[in-house]
Amino acid sequence: MTETVGLHHVTAICGDAQRNIDFYCGLLGLRFAKKTVNFDDPETYHTYYGDGLAAPGTAMTFFPWPEERRGREGAGLVVGTSFAAPAAALGYWTDRLERAGTKVERLVRFGEEVVAFKDPDDMSVEIVGRASVAQVHPWANSPVPAQEHLRGFSGVTIAHRDTAATARFLVEALGYRRVGEEGDRTRFETGDGCLADRIDLLRTDDDDDDRGGRIGVGAVHHIAFRAPDRDTLYAHAADLRRHRIEATPIVDRAYFHSLYFSEPGGVRCEVATDVPGFTRDEPEEFLGQSFKLPVFLEPWRGRLERTLPPIHDPNA
Secondary structure, eight states, X not given: OOOOOSEEEEEEEESOHHHHHIIIIIISOOEEEEEEEETTEEEEEEEEEESTTOOTTTEEEEEEOTTSOBOBOOTTEEEEEEEEEEGGGHHHHHHHHHHTTOOEEEEEETTEEEEEEEOTTOOEEEXXXXXXXXXXOOOTTOSSOGGGOOOSEEEEEEEESOOHHHHHHHHHHHOOEEEEEETTEEEEEOTTSSSSOEEEEEEOOOOOGGGSXXXXXXXXXXXXXXXXXXXXXXXXXXXXXXXXXXXXXXXXXXSEEEEEEXXXXXXXXXXXXXXXXXXXXXXGGGTXXXXXXXXXXXXXXXXXXXXXXXXXXXXX
């Protein structure tokens, strides 16, 4: 078994691209680190936000699909994306979100305080106050004071009617450890216990198939697990075959190499390498300031620049 050290990124679907940027970068203070396109659907943006480098474990990414139907959180999907913050920062975040007109709910889960809210497309987001937080790459131009910065992901919550197969997969194929249970929620952890290390499985009793989760605007499209390099990616591919999980060939995504699969409960997953990262085509100080395309899409540049809507970084 090849263990993962946690999540690499989370990719979701939004409606209006600029509204999404204003929320995650302007309000939550993430860095707008890369403006490119969906390599498989080039007439769609693919935007990346995160810490100062949008490093693995901090990268929140979006496909803006304004014409797509609304998604619905429910069984078979990721139903919550959690960011980590110092426990002392949750008062700041409650105040900042409420001042911006975002309704928040304060709750306690597994002994930790959580600020729960919805993004502009009604996707569930949380900030978890953790006793230990990762030392992420700082970004001096964030509108959020340094001591209150989000420190990458805490983890995600996956909902299934029957969580047993996914639980076995997390433990036996990815090296997660079952660490606790609270009501219908079971927690799994991996890695060093700080950065993007958690998966919560939430058992739902909803028996109405029509009310299961549905991919669309406001839903998580897929989650990606970390692999340090291509050799580890090949090892994960072999592990997936042993568990009779069908995966794609390894593909070059410019900033990482990836393979894709669905876990036993149907959630779309990826394993992505830490390297080469987002500075391969922009220096750190200029991340996100240019429209970047892979070599094979450069002939499309003129057309894409004419047809894609203009977007900008509110913190530039």
